[in-house]
Amino acid sequence: MMEPPPSPLPNFLRNPNIKGMDHDVLYHLALDNKTNNLKEMFSDVKFVCFGGSPSRMKKFAFYMVDELKLKLTAGQTLCDISGGSDRYVLYKAGPVISVSHGMGIPSLSILMHEILKLLYHAGCEPNQVTFFRIGTSGGLGLDPGTVVISEAAVDGILRPYMEIATLGMIIQHPAFLNPDLNNELLEVAKDTDCKAVLGKTMCTYDFYEGQARLDGAFCDYSKEDKMAFLKRAHNRGIANIEMESLCFAAMTHRAGVKSAVLCVTLLDRLKGDQIDTPHDIMEEWQSRPQKIVASYIKKKLGIQ
Ligand SMILES: O=P(O)(O)O[C@@H]1C[C@H](O)[C@@H](CO)O1
Numbered sequence: 001m002m003e004p005p006p007s008p009l010p011n012f013l014r015n016p017n018i019k020g021m022d023h024d025v026l027y028h029l030a031l032d033n034k035t036n037n038l039k040e041m042f043s044d045v046k047f048v049c050f051g052g053s054p055s056r057m058k059k060f061a062f063y064m065v066d067e068l069k070l071k072l073t074a075g076q077t078l079c080d081i082s083g084g085s086d087r088y089v090l091y092k093a094g095p096v097i098s099v100s101h102g103m104g105i106p107s108l109s110i111l112m113h114e115i116l117k118l119l120y121h122a123g124c125e126p127n128q129v130t131f132f133r134i135g136t137s138g139g140l141g142l143d144p145g146t147v148v149i150s151e152a153a154v155d156g157i158l159r160p161y162m163e164i165a166t167l168g169m170i171i172q173h174p175a176f177l178n179p180d181l182n183n184e185l186l187e188v189a190k191d192t193d194c195k196a197v198l199g200k201t202m203c204t205y206d207f208y209e210g211q212a213r214l215d216g217a218f219c220d221y222s223k224e225d226k227m228a229f230l231k232r233a234h235n236r237g238i239a240n241i242e243m244e245s246l247c248f249a250a251m252t253h254r255a256g257v258k259s260a261v262l263c264v265t266l267l268d269r270l271k272g273d274q275i276d277t278p279h280d281i282m283e284e285w286q287s288r289p290q291k292i293v294a295s296y297i298k299k300k301l302g303i304q
């Protein structure tokens, strides 16, 4: 008798080992597939929204409750589902997960592994889920408060892939974002009061020297060097600089999940380095990528 063909690799995952594990601990989310009924908790998820700050992502979850007109009965509130760990916060508002990723690629990468495994255990399908990063960035030649929808993510030397040292070798993971999704987001943004543009995003491993700032604890270059670097990047289509897009684009592409990165610019890096905008203005700017994504989600769910 012929052997059956090998079963396909698990959804979301390119790791056959997971299928053979009857207990999988998502350590940094304080969840696991034995104690928690991940299917019951998450099988209806359609959108996963990521952002650096825990309070921003908590706020976004409550904003989605309002936008999706979800009914919370008296005394009910959203709770941090990952409350058993203090690494990330994770909220669920209907089919939307809102989760914080901390700062930088290493923090996001750990979360991304565990979110992809969570969705796999929940029985979700990669082609039915969309991921968004709703974050902040430094702009190049843009009015602060502009939302950049990333058409591509590149590293600090403009390479379109994330490098990971694996088994003593450097492995390059290509970073791709979805042009159709980006165009839809750009259209949706026109119906909001938020200015949005498409542009390339530079993703660095550091906020100070990695982004050519003059105001870090160390600086071995001149203002002229900084300006030459930023102008060169700008001339090559870089619209903004942040610290997670490369990993986000590379890992979602590897998992077969559609994704987009929308970051508001907090300053024009061609004009300065320090972020000293008043708190209330910053809060409003940070809500802009959220508004665009909320409108997109409502459109997809057929909610007016
Ligand atoms: O989503 P956020 O606003 O946290 O992302 C940017 C990139 C870094 O993580 C951080 C630096 O201030 O902000």
Ligand SMILES: O=c1cc[nH]c(=O)[nH]1
Pocket (backbone or CB within 6 Å): 136, 137, 138, 139, 207, 211, 241, 242, 243, 266
């Ligand atoms: O300049 C900035 C602003 C926000 N986030 C960054 O990574 N850089």
